[in-house]
Amino acid sequence: MSTSTSPQPPSTAPALGVWLIGARGSVATTVVAGAAAVAAGLHPATGMVTETPPFADCSLAPVGSLVFGGHDTNSCPLPKRAEHLAAGGVLPYGLPAAVGAELAAADAEIRPGGPLPGDARSDEELIGAFAADITDFVRRRGLARAVVVNVASTEPLPGPDSERLPVSSLYAAAALRAGHPYVNFTPSTGMHHPALADESATSGITWAGRDGKTGQTLLRSVLAPMFLQRALDVRAWSGANLLGGGDGAALADPAAAAAKNAGKERVLADVLGAAPQGEVHIDDVPALGDWKTAWDHIAFDGFLGSRMVLQTIWQGCDSALAAPLVLDLARLVARAGEMGLTGPRPELGFYFKDPDGESSSLGEQFTQLLAFTEQLRATR
Amino acid sequence: MSTSTSPQPPSTAPALGVWLIGARGSVATTVVAGAAAVAAGLHPATGMVTETPPFADCSLAPVGSLVFGGHDTNSCPLPKRAEHLAAGGVLPYGLPAAVGAELAAADAEIRPGGPLPGDARSDEELIGAFAADITDFVRRRGLARAVVVNVASTEPLPGPDSERLPVSSLYAAAALRAGHPYVNFTPSTGMHHPALADESATSGITWAGRDGKTGQTLLRSVLAPMFLQRALDVRAWSGANLLGGGDGAALADPAAAAAKNAGKERVLADVLGAAPQGEVHIDDVPALGDWKTAWDHIAFDGFLGSRMVLQTIWQGCDSALAAPLVLDLARLVARAGEMGLTGPRPELGFYFKDPDGESSSLGEQFTQLLAFTEQLRATR
Amino acid sequence: MSTSTSPQPPSTAPALGVWLIGARGSVATTVVAGAAAVAAGLHPATGMVTETPPFADCSLAPVGSLVFGGHDTNSCPLPKRAEHLAAGGVLPYGLPAAVGAELAAADAEIRPGGPLPGDARSDEELIGAFAADITDFVRRRGLARAVVVNVASTEPLPGPDSERLPVSSLYAAAALRAGHPYVNFTPSTGMHHPALADESATSGITWAGRDGKTGQTLLRSVLAPMFLQRALDVRAWSGANLLGGGDGAALADPAAAAAKNAGKERVLADVLGAAPQGEVHIDDVPALGDWKTAWDHIAFDGFLGSRMVLQTIWQGCDSALAAPLVLDLARLVARAGEMGLTGPRPELGFYFKDPDGESSSLGEQFTQLLAFTEQLRATR
Amino acid sequence: MSTSTSPQPPSTAPALGVWLIGARGSVATTVVAGAAAVAAGLHPATGMVTETPPFADCSLAPVGSLVFGGHDTNSCPLPKRAEHLAAGGVLPYGLPAAVGAELAAADAEIRPGGPLPGDARSDEELIGAFAADITDFVRRRGLARAVVVNVASTEPLPGPDSERLPVSSLYAAAALRAGHPYVNFTPSTGMHHPALADESATSGITWAGRDGKTGQTLLRSVLAPMFLQRALDVRAWSGANLLGGGDGAALADPAAAAAKNAGKERVLADVLGAAPQGEVHIDDVPALGDWKTAWDHIAFDGFLGSRMVLQTIWQGCDSALAAPLVLDLARLVARAGEMGLTGPRPELGFYFKDPDGESSSLGEQFTQLLAFTEQLRATR
Known part of the structure; x- marks a missing residue:
């Protein structure tokens, strides 16, 4: 590991605003608390690829220069959310107290999301209100630039003939309207809605997505290429996911689970050439809290049709x-925007289950990411 | 899969001799029976990387042109060994009968290995006798070329001050003496003995090794890079291997297990930069027959020190x-020899636990292998 | 193991007819081939509880005295089915040939099942025809007694207002009509249909069921009591089943899977007092053939709320x-009938997921079974 | 669960002293903190079998009446140990503060254990000193009765001709000398040393042991009977244990691991009639902290020799x-002593890997334990 726990020097870089959709969720709380912990040298930057040597001279915003705000429909304050996560073992013992000031500061920048039941505002009104919140945040905090990141719960796949935009697309439209780069870390529609196609194409902003590749699919993106490279015949790939927390409850909705599974299955079909037999189940198991378990069972044929099995259990x-x-994504996409890049960022497929551009093996995606760092360094 | 079961046209290519050390073992029996089955179109070439499209125009010896012989101290005839493997589910039901002629032909070319207890011959005499067997095989069968492949049971790590060469090195020396390329598919010493250094350097032959990467280490060579690329902190990597068959019995000898483990652990240290905590156990479990099970438990830290676990179970x-x-290796190394290449073949690291040259991720090794195919095509 | 492979002496006991519903399925084929193999001393009686010492003097029909017949809608002959099972590794290599005569004899006693599509016969006509087939079998073969056993594929849960009896209940009614004991090894309705209540109550026959406890539920019936006895708090019990073969295809029908799952979940609720969180999935994975894999994930709380996990993987x-x-069941239920017992047999809960009488731990069920042997011995 | 979190009424029962050998270890710290938490109603008594209904009228010492003290060579205060355990997720967040007074009170009753390196005292002197510490504790605290419990790290198996008593036996002798019941929760020798045979036989005290059955062996004691009852043929039972913490380090000593394994393997041999193939490994993996993972692989034959596998993964x-x-044991053995019972307590085999009396299935042991409660109630 090349990460270290020495505190970063006080940042003189212009601050980067990170506007989180779902700003009081578990992921967002961990983002805010974690950035503060890393900046203060309380913890190494384990898991942050952008803190490894290849990214050293890429002019990314220092972790200590990030300023957080966002939208959420939940009103539980971030410090309290952080205490809850620490009690559940998600955040380290004592961290919420150690970064209480940073949590409170971010909490003060969270604005009500929507629409809540009974909200009579039109899509256009909601987009305008969300964009105004973002613009106000940037102005008040004197930020050089900002990036909008969707880390809200997975929403159901939209019906084919809905007259309203999915909520995730309202926020994506607000990012366009406010003129900031956008990252969709969830499987929700976001920028992928046809109604946003024209505006996004001419907006001059850049975006990346979708559906962060954090566990079972990450594994699949290294295992599937192994079978392919060894000319082994994958007959069936079955999986079960158990997860509690907000995500588990959201995915108990079959429509939301379908949205999630579409990305999961894409990697196998893309890498192996055809989808093998087998299904993926997502179960809501509240007892697991923020921890999830993914079991995969891969039945493959070897030489002369011998039947073999690989099973994996991922507990994270x-x-x-x-x-x-x-x-990582906030820093990379903000930097891409600063460089004047526009449109989707296929170079960031390393991070996503359902990337812009071709899906491929993690190794190839990592090579693409390293190539992108050279581009970042070149236009320093 | 790009492999097919159509029988290959009768080969007009000059025949390639494959001389197997351990010619009556399970691996050798499966090699002989499998080559016959694939050549006859009875089974697809699943697991043979050299039968996939990138290798199409590399002038490799057709599977149907291979002629088998070898050394073994065991006298059980190959057709009987094949029946035994079919009863144990290793070979498909009915295959031994279908390829009985090819098994009998190979069996007729197996010569007694050695030294058996009480054998008074010196190392030099043994090397000479083995080389004469190989030369005789090539001459009698009118072979254009031949390759020697060690698929014998793992031998114990040699003591530091043994006056005799390890048996595997006697056979490697015989390959040098007879002037044929050599492949060491086992962790045994083979060509890696200092006493062979001078002769191998000036022999003009090429060789590859060692220790075929077939299961747990194959997995490790794709999983370790994943953790590295994602900046996750691998704390401990523990493993247990259960295997029966001859290999299980051989590895019940702690010295042989030590030889095997050295290769297994190399991949982690090489890829991760340092060996994590954890041990690897190899247990002889005769009840498993030719099947093996490998369990791996990987404890890793994520962001803010969160403890996570990946477990894998490989049953093959x-x-x-x-x-x-x-x-694959017989064909590739024979072709390399034909092209005049000499010395070790680091391009074939894809196949080995303990490769010549740097150990690295399977993805990088596959890229090197594909690059090698271009070299093969170029010198067609 | 107290079982042995010595051939049983030629049976002088009066023959017992075993009429199998689903007589050409994998289970039935294995029953017929296996009984012949055990009787001939080719294999030990592994897995037959009635061949262990506590059952020695219970006057059960000797394995060699069993005469097989049955109904099936499939026309593939048993010897061919057996070859197919041997090729898939279900039956031992060579067994179909060794017991070919017994397979052919049983095949000659299989009558067409029904109703097939287009069959215009009423339920009453079908019951009459099935009963006549059974009676004819008993008469022609001069059998002292017979037992009817349902080993057909799981049928969907019947709709609430169906006018026709489920097929499994037609066969149960035929057993009643012909006057023979009945065993339901499947989750199908069989004797549990309200329309059969009166007739079964007055029939004077005995029956047992339902849904043989062979894998995941067997495990659950020993693990759930462990948690209970240790006062550990089971929070969630989740499971995934992968199975190919005919059963996998039948259970791909959600209605059939629902029937199967009802039994699976009963054991947890019965033993633990309340059903924990978690779901059970059954996936059809044709690549697995007759093999199935069941993964269970049990999240439990220990002292002071510490979160722990047990996972099991059953591959059978x-x-x-x-x-x-x-x-076992054919012999036990036939013997019970001979003794004049009538109605359901709660003493046989050891064998079933959804037993007559209380569901309980396997240990208690085994104690009940041993107590039943004393009853069998007493009325010798 | 029949346990509840309502605080227990202030105990008017005479206090029971619990003298812990290894009083500053993880187990002892959890015992002291947990008893306080349960007595105060902060947590339910999950995992305490003696708090379930069958034990209701057995006159066991109330949890709130327990007074703790003990010996340890470590000087880290209990409140600090508890903080450390909470940071590692072993104790709940916030508990060390909530029960700080109880932890401090117990810490004040901990006396130096021994012998430390350089200690010149003879065995007899050490026994006398330890006994005096216990007697002093009972006197000063005005305790009605006390029990000595060994929860220290596993010590190596003693050599055959050692002139000194193992340390665990020094403490057992001190319990005899001071006249208090004794529990050995570890695999160490304790009361099982021949030199203590005479004194223990005539002492009039009762004792129980040894080696608490907490994980892998607990599982084995329910799974092995299942295979036996179903007449399945267990061919091989292999296991790997990964554990950190003090226990992991202690068991990295092969002699200590041998002591631990002896108990683990006893259950299989006792239940199955003969030990199957397979080994058990215990690895020290410091990264796991106080958590342990046990993987078991059970290869068994079913009908006609079909090969099947059960695997279990226990993470606790x-x-x-x-x-x-x-x-539980402190309360039960103290109560047995109060009733005048003497010698070993085979009724408590439910708790131990290597019980006094016959080893058997967990179900049978639970039945014995319930029978013992009737004896406790009868002599109320």
């Missing part, structure tokens, strides 16, 4: 897996 | 995993 | 698990 | 598993 904390990637 | 048939790789 | 061959229990 | 916190059983 979703928020802790997601947060460093969110920080 | 060692002979079926090894045989297609042995066929 | 369903037919090989079921067949010896089917032989 | 050793201290949290042990502590409630330690509280």
Whole structure:
């Protein structure tokens, strides 16, 4: 590991605003608390790829220069959320107290999301209100630039003939309206809605997504290429996911689970050439809290049709897996915007289940990411 | 899969001799039976990387052109060994009968290995006798070229001050003496003995090794890079291997297990930069027959020190995993020899736990292998 | 193990007819081939509880005295089915040939099941035809007694207002009509249909069921009591089942899966007092053939709320698990009938997921079974 | 669960002293903190079998009446140890503060253990000093009765001809000398030393042991009977244990691991009739802290020799598993002593890997324990 726990020197870089959709969720709370902990040298930057040597001279915003705000429909204050996460073992014992000031500061910048039940505002009104919140944040805090990141709960796949935009797309439209780069860390629609196609194409902003690759799919993106490279015949790939927390409850909705699974299955079909037999289940198991368990069972044929099996069990904390990637993406996409890049960023497929551009093996995606760092350094 | 079961046209290519050290073992039996089955179109070439499109125009010896012989101290005929493997589910039901002629032909070319207890011959005499067997095989069968492949049971690590060469090195020396390329698919010493250094350097032959990467280490070579690329902190990597068959019995000898483990642990240290905590155990469990099970437990830290775990369970048939790789290596190393290449072949690290040259991720090794195919095509 | 492979002496006991519903399925084929193999001393009676010492003097029909017949809608002959199972590793290599005569004899006693699509017969006509087939079998073969055993594929849960009896209940009614004891090894309705209540109550026959406990539920019936006895708090019990073969395809029908799951979940609720969180999934994975894999994930709280996890992975061959229990049940229920017992047999809960009488721990069920042997011995 | 979190009424029962050997270890710290938490109604008594209904009228010492003291060579105060355990997720967040007074009170009763390196005292002197410490504790605190419980790290198996008593036996002798019942929760020798045979036989005290059954062996004691009852043929039972904490380090000593394994393997041999193939490994993995993972792989044959596999993965916190059983045992053995029972207590085999009396299935041991409660109630 090349990460260290020495505190970063006080940042003189112009501050980068990170506007989180779902700003009081587990992921967002971990992002805010974690950035403060890393900046203060309380913890190494484990899991942040952008803190490894290849990213050293890429002019990314220092972790200590990030300023957080966002939207949420939940009103539980961030310091309290952080205490809750620490009690559940997601945040380290004592961290909420140690970064209480930073949590409170971010909490003060959270504005009500929407629409809540009974809200009579039109889509256009909501987009305008959200964009105004973001613009106000940037202005008041004197930020050089900002990036909007969706870390809200997965929303159901929209019906084919809905007259309203999905909520995630309202926020994506607000990012366009306010003129800031956008990251969709969830499987929700976001910028992928046809109604946003024209505006996004001409907006001059850049965006990246979607659906952060944190666990089972991360594994699949290294295992599937192994079978392919060894000419082994994958017959069936089955999986079960158990997760509690907000994500588990959201995914208990079959429509939301369908949205999630679409990304999960894409990597197998893309890498192996065709989807093998097998299904993926997502179960809500509240007893697991923020921890998730993913079991995969891969039945493959070897030489002369011999039947073999690989099974994997991944036990991780979703928020802790997601947060460093969110920080990576905020910094990378903000930097891409600063460089004048526009449109989707296929170079960031390393981070996503359902990337812009081709899905491929994690190794190839990592090579693409390293190539991107050269571009970042070149236009320093 | 790009492999097919259509029988290959009768080969007009000059025949390639494959001389197997351990020619009556499970791997060798599967190699001989499998090559016959693939050549006859009875089974697809699953697991043979050299039968995938990138290797199409590399002038490799057709599977149907391979002629087998070898050394063994065991006298059980190959057709009987094959029946035994079919009863144990290693070879498909009915295959031994279907390829009985090819098994009998190979069996007729197996010469007694050694030294058996009481054998008074010196190392030099043994090397000479083994080399004469190989030369005789090539001459009698009118072979254009031949390759020697070690698929014998793992031998114990040699003591520091042994006056005799390890048996595997006697056979490697015989390959040098007879002037044929050599492949060491086992962790045994083979060509790596200091006493062979001068002769191998000036021999003009090429060789590759060692210790075929068929299961747990194959997995490790894709998982370790994943943790590294994601900046996750691997704290401990523990493993248990259960295997029966001849290999299990051989590895019940702690010295042989030590030889095996050295290669297994190399990949982690090489990829991760330092060896994590944890041990690897190899247990002889005769009840498992030719099947092996490998459990790996990887404890890693994520963001803010959150503790996570990945576990993998690999259940495979060692002979079926090894045989297609042995066929690949025989063809590739024979072709390299034909092209005049000499010395070790680091381009073939994809196949080995303890490769010549740097150990690295499977993805990088696959890229090196593909680059090698271009070299093969160029010098067609 | 107290079982042995010595051939049983030629049976002088009066023959027992075993009429199998689903007589050409994998389970039935394994039953017929296995009984012949055990009787001939080719294999020990592994998995047959009735061949262990406590059952020695219970006057059960000797394995060699069993005469098989049955109904099936499939026309593939048993010897061919057996070859197919041997190729898939379910039956031992060479067994189909060794017991070919017994397979052919049983095949000659299989009558067409029904109703097939287009069959215009009423329920009453079908019951009459099935009963006549059974009676004819008993008469022609000069059998002292017979037992009817349902080993057909799981049928969907019947709709609430169906006018027709489920097929499994037609066969149960035929057993009543013909006057023979009945065993339901499947989760299908069988004797549990309200329309059969009166007739079964007055029939004077005995029956047992339902849903043979062969794998995941067997495990649950020993693990759930462990948690209870240790006062550990089971929070969630989740499971995934992967199975191919005919059972996998049948259970791909959600209605059939629902029937199967009802039994699976009963054991947890019965033993733990309340059903924990978690779901059970059953996936059809044709690539697995007759083998099934069941993964269970049990999240439990220990002292002071510490979160712990037990996971189990069961990999078994369903037919090989079921067949010896089917032989046990045929012998036990036939003996009960001979003794004049009538109605359901709660003493046999050891064998079933959804037993007559209380569901309980496997240990208690085994104690009940041993107590039943004393009853069998007493009325010798 | 029948446990509740309502605080227990202030105890008017005469206090029971619990003298812990290894009083500053993880298990002892969890015992002291947990008893305080349960007595105060902060947590339910999960894992304490003696708090379930069958034990209601057995006149056991109330949890709130327990007074703790003990010996340890470590000087780290209990409140600090508790903070450390909370940071590692073993104790709940906030608990050390909530029960700080109780931890400090117990810490004040801890006396130096021994012998430390350089200690010139003879065995007899050490026994006398230890006994005096216990007697002094009982006198000063005005305790009605006391029990001595060994929860220290596992010591190596003693050499055959050592002139000194193992340390665990010094403490057992001190319990005899001071006249208090004794529990050995570890695999160390304790009361099982031949030199203590005469004194223990005539002492009039009762004792129980040894080696608390908390994880892998607990599982084995329910799974092995399942295979036996189903007449399945267990071919091999292999296991790997990964554990950090003090226990992991102690067991990295092969002699200590041998002591631990002896108990683990006893259950299989006792239940199955003969030990199957397979080994058990215990690895020290400091990164796991107080958590342990045990993987078991059970290869068994079913009908007609079909090969099947059950694997289990147990992930638990050793201290949290042990502590409630330690509280159970302290209460039960103190009560037995009060009733005048003497010698070993085979009725408590439920708790031990290597019990006094026959080892058997957990179900049978639970039945014995319930029978013992009737004896306790009868002599109220």
